[in-house]
Amino acid sequence: MKRGAYSVNRRILHADFNSFYASVSCFLDPSLRPRPVAVAGDPEARHGIILAKNELAKRFGVKTGEAIWQAKKKCPRLVTVPPDYDAYRRFSALGRAIYGEYSDRVEAFGLDENWIDVSAAVETTEDARRLAERIRARIREELGITVSIGVSDNKVFAKLGSDLKKPDAVSVVAPENYREVAWPLPAQDLLYVGRATRTKLLRYGILTIGDLANTPESFLKSQFGKCGVMLHAFANGLDVSPVLCTTDQPPIKSVGNGVTAPRDLVSDEDVYLTIAMLAESVSARLRENDVRAKTVHLCVRDAGLFFLLRQRRLDRPTSLTLELARACMKLFAENYGWQAPVRSLAVAASDLVAANSPEQLTLFDDETPRRRAEAAEAAVDSIRRRFGYHAIGRAVFLKDPSIGLLNPKEDHTVHPVGYLRNCTMNDVIGGRA
């Protein structure tokens, strides 16, 4: 396929902070720097997995996602530190402020990655590379951590480029060199080629990005549907999705919180307590964003790691804790047979509408209790804003403070994001499917 048939002439950077959590923690505490360090959850609360590690720990084979005891087996002198999300958010914002000096199109992909469209600032790939070098140096001098930057004419190859050389480096995957640089890489290095897709590609002898690029689009479409067309476009550097304007970041589409309970949940009462605690956080975030939800989702994972995901449309849009909690509890009762104790739960709300959008009232229901509940929750929000989360709470949460007094809103507000979150597949492939 002729490259460039659908692409536009752009200069895009993808900046990825190296080992972000671990780098920030090591920067803030110089005594950690000469040691192998991993940022890990709290083992007491059963969150004892590795979230990030520094270069030294990496050399010992410490991997993100493994349990602390597994990591310590490989690296007995590993120092584990708790995550400091406030610091990560601060460094993320400082990084974005630097990127924002060069473009009004800076699109975040999680806390540590950003695409920057610098097409308006520079005219050639070489100029973009020089600009990327300047940004890399500024991040090191001004923030004390390092960044790897990929330079390309599209978002997918720019992201691929930022993975090529680490740490503190700039790599170019441009129209002039992508066949030599990107095509020999394994197919799974490409965005959206996960474990399942890789296995399926292997079955057809497609090992590298180049193999994928040279496989007929029609064959990939027959095997993977629209996603096959997208992957073919990605491999050929034909991704045309835009880098969003900094001011145009879309409104939220859903709000969710999940938790691995500090102990296994063994009764409906335990589960209700946890669901109510999560629903309280979700409803507070809905109100914060001035929206109400029309659908609730419940995820359950039991001690045998059985996973259940169910959703229900609500009778009326809501941002009330009790309405969300009761709907989730109903989903739980209808779908879970208590074959094993419950390990983790998540509550999410989607199908969001503006809080002030018109609502059809019923003739026969008394609206007063609902209005009172809304006023009470607004008052609780206000008290918590002024005096902290634990200044006021539901009495039911005191039944088991280890669960009821968790604060998921503050403790877990960093969420992974999807590439297609901000655009449709047609935006990515230029409407060719």
Add this chain to the structure above:
Amino acid sequence: MKVYVTVELTVDQDGVMHPQRIHWTDGRRFDIASVSDVRRAASLKAGGTGLRYTCRIGSRDTYLFYEDPKWFVVT
């Protein structure tokens, strides 16, 4: 090492801060004769980042960092 300090400063009508004096932890006070440079910078030695003021104190240049909302110097 990072030492947080009290700083006396003036804020001009454009909102720009001009540090005037540093109160050291033992009670001593050091007048800042002049500020020759202000830039955003990180201090690897101290593990902090912020606006770095290059201050003339006596016959020496000293870095004073504004790590919103606190101030620190590196020893």
